[in-house]
Amino acid sequence: MLDTVRKVETPEGVELELRPAGPVARALALALDQVVLWTGLFVAVIPLAMLGPVGMGIWMILLFLAQWLYPVLFEVLGSGQTLGKRALRLRVLMADGLPVSWEASLLRNLLRVVDGLPGAYTVGLASTLLSRNFQRVGDLVAGTLVVHVPEPQRPRPIPVTPPLALPLSLSLEEQSALLAFGERSSQLNPARCEELAEVLEDLTGLRGEAGVTALQGMARHIRGLT
């Protein structure tokens, strides 16, 4: 099975699935955040320089906010996403799937100091690769996860064909394989569809396009479509 799915059991007894994000997506998000922050700081220099020492003071406060508090504010107030994470559709969550708390966000972001040792996020990368859920040291201590935001699923209709009763009883697994074929067949090219359908020639007794149609009919039957 997929090893990048973390299951969280809720008090209602169902398992929710989270998909922790790997180091590449996270590094890109981090780089994007840095580009945005430094561009902002750089642009801010111009008007602030005109204010003289006052502008200098304000700029250093901005620098402090950018270095330490920007990720915390965005993660807590922006549903777990800094701008970079938003762009890469990542999100910070508590390990139990809940929104990240103030404390946890502060902790995981302060501990970037440790993850950054001895330079270029070496500790963070090692920790991300070694831990089961792609957690860097800050995530481990704060009990947080960076996950992929689930993509909204568009319903994939099974092509309209007359439903066809199954000629013999199939196991659940076999039935869901047929369903998956039915749903995906509109996205595959016809030649590939026929090739796949011919694997089940024993079941349908048909070849070519007729075999595909028969399988789609069975899929519609399984789903209860008419």
Added chain:
Amino acid sequence: MSIRQERFEADHGELWEALERWLGGYPTLGDEDIPGAYRRLCHHVALSRERQYTPALHDRLQALALGLHQRLYAEGEGGFGAWRYLARDFPQLVRREWRLVLMASILLFGSWIAAFLVVRRRPELVHLVLSPAQAAKYAQMYDPATQETFGMRGPMQDVAMFGYYIWNNIGIDFQVFASGLVLGIGSVFTLLYNGIQGGAVMGHLTNLGFVSTFYGFVSGHSSFELLGAALSGAAGLRLGLAWVHPGRHSRLEALKDAGRVGAKLVMGAALMTFVAAAIEGFWSANTLVPWKVKLGVGLVLWALLLAYFGLAGRRRTAP
């Protein structure tokens, strides 16, 4: 398959759609109906897995359940609760962690006093800590003869220094805390380093007789700045200690505990350093006020701060 997926979707689609729209901010369901609706949804999630419905449906129900889970079990809307933290949680935490606070204070203030006494007794030993250039720079900064330029920093310059103190000093608090994770070495080192450096400078300037300028300048913000540094050090030591003395917990669990406590401590320490930066930026360099008054204000602030940590948040709230 007991119930065809199509039938299942037709039966419950309305509920799912209502929940999806409720999450999107539409009042499709009353708040009081949500827990019941969520439990039914959880049942559907379990059924869809059990009956191996299609991945598209499975993912849709998963996403919906996760969204509701987060909404229902999230911490209260109160969020950070700044007032409660300052009035109760922070001083209570400092008292509860008194051993670590004491340890950090001994490292900082002990080395400070030791360095001060050594330099007072043997003035030439200041050069163990400060290079001649540094010693000369400090001497020039606090020389009453150059006080004119030093004191007339002006409000513009004050803002610049305020910004610098925030960026530099609070940044150091955070670094001291985080570097504590490496066996506490970072925290211990920074506490000792600042203590020895501070004590040596204080002894050196006292030897030179620059009492009014030096003590006048530092007294105002010393309480907030030094106690803030000690507390961020204590927070770092807590992290380091979790590695070497996890007690009955696994090391990771001990670290998580230490992290929770440490984050709360360092948050307070950062606030104190922020106050210190404001005092240092806008009050300490003021030469219009006689230095003895500034010393008095500094001592009052020490007393108030210590009273705060000793007394705040002790009263029991009525049940």
